[in-house]
Amino acid sequence: MKSDRLLEKNVAITGIGQSEVGRPSAKSAMALTIDACKEAIADAGLSRDDIDGVAAWPGDNNNGDAFSPVGPNALIGTLGLKVNWFGGGYEGPGPIAGIINGAMAIAAGLCNHVLVFRTITESSRRQVNKNAGALSNKTVGRDSSFFWQWYTPFNVVSGINLMAMYAQRHFHEYGTTEQQLAQIALTCRANAVHNEKAVFRTPLTMADYLDSRFISTPLRLLDCDVHCDASTAIILSRKEAARDGRNPPIRIEAIGSALHQPWSWDQIDLTGMAAKDSAKMLWQRTDYTPKDVGSAQLYDGFSILTLLWLEALGLCDKGQGGAFIEGGHRIALDGQLPINTNGGQLSGGRTHGLGYVHEACSQLWGRAALRQTRPHDVAVVAAGGGPLAGCVLLVKE
Amino acid sequence: MSRKLPALTAESQRFWQGGAERRLFIHRCQPCQRFFHPPAPVCPHCLSEEVAATAVSGRGQVATFTINHQAWTPQLDLPYVIAIIELDEQPGLRLVSNVINCEPAKVRIGMRVEVEFLQQEDIWLPLFVEERS
Ligand SMILES: [Zn+2]
Numbered sequence: 001m002k003s004d005r006l007l008e009k010n011v012a013i014t015g016i017g018q019s020e021v022g023r024p025s026a027k028s029a030m031a032l033t034i035d036a037c038k039e040a041i042a043d044a045g046l047s048r049d050d051i052d053g054v055a056a057w058p059g060d061n062n063n064g065d066a067f068s069p070v071g072p073n074a075l076i077g078t079l080g081l082k083v084n085w086f087g088g089g090y091e092g093p094g095p096i097a098g099i100i101n102g103a104m105a106i107a108a109g110l111c112n113h114v115l116v117f118r119t120i121t122e123s124s125r126r127q128v129n130k131n132a133g134a135l136s137n138k139t140v141g142r143d144s145s146f147f148w149q150w151y152t153p154f155n156v157v158s159g160i161n162l163m164a165m166y167a168q169r170h171f172h173e174y175g176t177t178e179q180q181l182a183q184i185a186l187t188c189r190a191n192a193v194h195n196e197k198a199v200f201r202t203p204l205t206m207a208d209y210l211d212s213r214f215i216s217t218p219l220r221l222l223d224c225d226v227h228c229d230a231s232t233a234i235i236l237s238r239k240e241a242a243r244d245g246r247n248p249p250i251r252i253e254a255i256g257s258a259l260h261q262p263w264s265w266d267q268i269d270l271t272g273m274a275a276k277d278s279a280k281m282l283w284q285r286t287d288y289t290p291k292d293v294g295s296a297q298l299y300d301g302f303s304i305l306t307l308l309w310l311e312a313l314g315l316c317d318k319g320q321g322g323a324f325i326e327g328g329h330r331i332a333l334d335g336q337l338p339i340n341t342n343g344g345q346l347s348g349g350r351t352h353g354l355g356y357v358h359e360a361c362s363q364l365w366g367r368a369a370l371r372q373t374r375p376h377d378v379a380v381v382a383a384g385g386g387p388l389a390g391c392v393l394l395v396k397e
Numbered sequence: 398m399s400r401k402l403p404a405l406t407a408e409s410q411r412f413w414q415g416g417a418e419r420r421l422f423i424h425r426c427q428p429c430q431r432f433f434h435p436p437a438p439v440c441p442h443c444l445s446e447e448v449a450a451t452a453v454s455g456r457g458q459v460a461t462f463t464i465n466h467q468a469w470t471p472q473l474d475l476p477y478v479i480a481i482i483e484l485d486e487q488p489g490l491r492l493v494s495n496v497i498n499c500e501p502a503k504v505r506i507g508m509r510v511e512v513e514f515l516q517q518e519d520i521w522l523p524l525f526v527e528e529r530s
Contacts, residue, residue, distance in 0.1 A: 142405075154494050154524075155398065161479050164463035214466045215466060217463050217466070
């Protein structure tokens with residue numbers, strides 16, 4: 001059986017933690033981070049001294065940017081950690097790269113318990129600068145950044161301009177409609193109603209969606225995730241070491257981290273993105289199939305990305321994403337494949353990547369309270385858009 | 398409309414300044430004859446370094462597009478069309494640009510377009526208009 005040969009299966013999630021999700025939060029970025037990390041360490045039944053690895057994506061860019069104000073370097077001293085391995089950095093398979101890298105560090109034998117975290121304070125930053133955006137060109141003067149230089153001269157200002165072109169192409173090739181795409185935003189909001197921590201909890205109607213203004217056609221304001229201040233932490237443990245914990249270990253059954261196309265937003269498959277490479281790799285590393293998945297947390301930085309991940313992961317047929325989500329019943333909390341059960345980033349808040357892992361574990365452990373789906377043991381998490389794409393298949397033991 | 402301009406490099410110089418001769422230059426590999434973009438010192442297909450900026454027809458079609466309505470900065474004239482153009486020379490040979498001089502609501506995927514240059518300082522931006530003939 002191929003599953004026995006793969007290193008990631010020896011790694012499990014043993015604890016999760018999350019700070020308040022503020023809009024904005026009165027706490028500092030580091031205070032939010034400590035809240036999340038302490039909660040996760042305690043949830044795993046571990047102590048600070050057990051943590052011997054730290055991973056983050058994208059880590060600290062050495063510029064105090066609200067997109068990622070805290071990295072492993074800052075956290076290690078603040079928590080008094082003694083680590084055998086640590087790492088961060090933007091270049092990798094997207095927002096859950098910290099999970100993938102941390103799992104590999106354990107699998108390689110460098111450490112036993114890795115603290116993976118992600119802190120973001122875009123809400124506080126927007127109190128100061130209304131246009132503070134994550135995916136935008138921040139260079140000064142003539143642009144020499146390796147990919148933005150091909151976009152900014154044409155006033156591609158935000159990532160939404162690029163993702164909107166994926167949506168337009170999907171609409172054109174497969175007949176996807178705006179009423180179908182609306183179901184991503186509507187489903188997330190319906191789920192957020194049951195999540196106390198969600199940023200937006202007022203129910204949303206199709207009319208509300210269609211009335212919301214276009215940002216970059218065919219994407220509207222309600223197709224964009226909502227910034228927040230929050231930190232999320234996940235504990236990864238070597239499986240033998242995980243047996244002592246208080247939670248049933250959630251095994252990393254398979255990882256998808258492939259990129260078989262240029263790292264580019266326009267030179268890749270416009271409706272498959274890097275997600276298709278990453279998802280293909282994931283299924284090659286497991287005996288499970290898409291039919292086994294009980295819940296899916298799929299990146300919704302922009303709504304179209306969730307639809308493209310549904311197709312990339314084979315959770316529905318290629319080109320059939322619109323039909324699959326039509327009416328919303330299949331992807332609702334009580335549907336055949338509940339997605340983004342905490343409200344996703346569209347309504348829950350842009351915790352950016354690890355929020356999906358936190359929610360997947362909450363569901364698998366039956367801790368999701370009013371938004372709990374039917375019990376299940378297999379969940380998939382996928383994050384990123386364009387050339388950013390990482391996914392993991394999680395199995396509760 | 399204000400635009401942030403690119404830095405010039407040995408590889409990108411002809412792409413950004415070819416408009417001075419009213420020609421669009423795209424990198425092409427001599428041994429395998431394939432075009433590629435963005436320009437680089439090596440062919441991504443066969444790894445040959447015999448590559449050079451080569452004039453193309455400047456004609457193609459809209460592979461996809463978006464109409465931007467958001468006032469990201471006060472200097473933008475709204476709305477405007479961003480498009481990925483697929484050039485006639487080779488399937489999948491694409492670049493990001495703007496479709497101009499056209500009612501945004503009239504832009505369609507598959508629409509035939511041709512290049513038109515906009516000079517700003519020492520840069521000639523390759524923009525696209527609806528094909529004339
Ligand atoms: Zn070649």
